[in-house]
Amino acid sequence: MNMQFKSGRVWAGILGITLMCFSTVTGYAEEGKLNNKPFSYFGAGNEFIEFEEHVSVGGQNLKLEANFSNPVQRSGGYIPLFKEHGLYIVTSATLSSNSAGESWDYPGIGTIQTDDSKISWNELNVAVARHLSPGHHLTFGFDYYTMRFTRFNFHSAPGTDAFNTLIGQNNKDANGTPNPYTTYTNWVNSGKNGADFPGLRPEANLSTVIEDFSCLTTMLGYRYDTFFSNPNTTWRFAGGVRVGLPLYYNIENSQLPNTEFTSYLDSGYDFGADGEVAWNFSKDFALVGRVDYNHKHRNQIRSGNSLIPENRVISIQSTLALNWAF
Numbered sequence: 001m002n003m004q005f006k007s008g009r010v011w012a013g014i015l016g017i018t019l020m021c022f023s024t025v026t027g028y029a030e031e032g033k034l035n036n037k038p039f040s041y042f043g044a045g046n047e048f049i050e051f052e053e054h055v056s057v058g059g060q061n062l063k064l065e066a067n068f069s070n071p072v073q074r075s076g077g078y079i080p081l082f083k084e085h086g087l088y089i090v091t092s093a094t095l096s097s098n099s100a101g102e103s104w105d106y107p108g109i110g111t112i113q114t115d116d117s118k119i120s121w122n123e124l125n126v127a128v129a130r131h132l133s134p135g136h137h138l139t140f141g142f143d144y145y146t147m148r149f150t151r152f153n154f155h156s157a158p159g160t161d162a163f164n165t166l167i168g169q170n171n172k173d174a175n176g177t178p179n180p181y182t183t184y185t186n187w188v189n190s191g192k193n194g195a196d197f198p199g200l201r202p203e204a205n206l207s208t209v210i211e212d213f214s215c216l217t218t219m220l221g222y223r224y225d226t227f228f229s230n231p232n233t234t235w236r237f238a239g240g241v242r243v244g245l246p247l248y249y250n251i252e253n254s255q256l257p258n259t260e261f262t263s264y265l266d267s268g269y270d271f272g273a274d275g276e277v278a279w280n281f282s283k284d285f286a287l288v289g290r291v292d293y294n295h296k297h298r299n300q301i302r303s304g305n306s307l308i309p310e311n312r313v314i315s316i317q318s319t320l321a322l323n324w325a326f
Contacts, residue, residue, distance in 0.1 A: 034134045035231045036086060040077035041288060043321025047072040047094070049119055051149065055309040057106070057167070066102035066117050071095040074290070074319045078129070086129040088139065092317070094120035102151065109159040109166070113202050121147035127219060135229035139221040143244060143270070147213040147313070154202030156184075164199035210254040211308075215298075217244040217270050227278075231325070236278035236286060244270030249298060251308045261301040261308045268298040278323060285324050292317040 049068040054061055076090030097118040104113040127141025161183050184201040188194045194204045221242025226233065246267035252260060276290035296313045 034084065034131055035228050036080045036083065036131065037227075037231070037325060038077065038079050039227065039323060039325035040075075041321040041323040042073075042075040043288065043290070043319040044071065044073045044095070045317060045319030046070070047315055047317045050314040051117075051119055051311065052313075053309045053311045060107045063105050064102060066100050066119075068098060068100045068117075068119050070098055070120065072317055072319065074292075074317060074321065076125075081128070084131045086131070086137075088125065088127045088129060088141070090125040092121075092123045092125075094122070097150075103157070106159060106163055109162050111157040112159040112163040112200060114155050114157050115151045115202070115206075116153040118150045119147065121145055125219070127221070129223070131228065135224050135226055137223055137225075137228070139219070139223055139240070139242065141219055143217045143219050145213075145215055149211045149213070150208065151210075152208040154206040156200075156202060160200055164201075168199060208254070212252045214248075214250045215246055215267070215296075216248040217246045219244040219270065219272075221272075227325070232280075234280055236280060236288075237276070238278070239275040240273065242270075242272045244272070246270070246298070249301070251301065253308065256306055259303050259306050261303050261306075263299070263301045266299065267301075268296070270297075271295045284326055285322065288321040288323045290317075290319050290321065292319075 047068075047070050049070065051066050051068070053064040055064065056062070072092060072094055074090070074092045076088065079087045079089070081087055097120040099116045099118050102115050102117045103111045104115075106112045123143065123145040125141065125143045127139040129137045129139050131137040164183070184194065184197055184199070184204065187197050187199075194201065197204060219242050221240055223238070223240030225238035226236050227238070245265070246263075246269070247265060249263040249267035250261065272292070272294045274290060274292045276288055278286040278288040280286045292315075294313075294315045294317075298311050298313075300310045301308045
């Protein structure tokens with residue numbers, strides 16, 4: 001993990017936790033009439049993303065990791081439904097995908113392959129709010145997202161040949177004789193087609209690889225927002241936490257065009273938290289600074305003899321938005 005991403009995660013986490021703690025403390029001091037009114041907002045900012053996969057190869061855990069920084073938009077609003085209920089509708093989307101380097105590390109050998117990668121996603125969150133008291137409410141709803149992960153520009157690394165030799169020795173033929181892959185150069189010099197090399201030689205037999213993810217998750221959370229307890233103050237504070245269980249998870253990979261990977265209920269888990277500060281510069285308008293943290297963990301999925309490995313996505317969005325309430 002590079003220092004820029006780690007620093008962003010630390011400061012975003014500190015800000016989010018501080019805002020939520022302050023909001024909770026403030027909530028106990030302000031218990032007025034519930035202000036169950038609608039509001040909307042539109043914002044944009046930046047998103048730090050950490051993508052990580054774990055693949056079992058040759059009895060060892062192969063780790064893949066890449067960090068991204070993309071511009072993002074976030075918009076949504078709140079609609080009152082009944083006296084003590086309301087509905088949140090929020091969308092978020094990557095505006096432009098920036099490429100990042102990715103390394104594939106094998107225990108005891110080191111880096112065996114590198115590539116460039118991009119990630120982008122669209123997300124829709126719909127949740128019903130049940131107000132417990134002015135400012136405090138529970139949320140329950142659904143989160144649906146689609147994500148595209150693209151790998152390209154594959155290259156060998158210092159540990160590629162050592163990896164090929166190790167894996168070749170562990171794979172024996174019907175007579176029990178090890179089948180060392182030697183090196184790609186020796187393979188080609190012997191008159192064989194480089195694209196048929198049985199070992200790892202990414203620049204010869206790998207092109208662009210695209211994985212499309214889609215997932216529907218049910219989410220339960222708690223949230224505090226001074227808009228619902230004291231909307232006329234100059235400063236507004238809000239924060240919340242939520243946990244989720246994937247109901248449906250689907251992946252398509254361009255290397256396996258006739259295979260679809262689908263999982264239900266046992267796909268993993270989600271966790272999220274957010275904090276925000278708003279400046280009400282007029283009666284109906286406010287400028288909102290917000291930090292969102294999301295952790296999505298997905299288990300491996302098998303389809304026949306193929307599998308999609310376990311993966312984890314951590315994202316931190318920092319956005320500035322215009323909020324209006326009428």
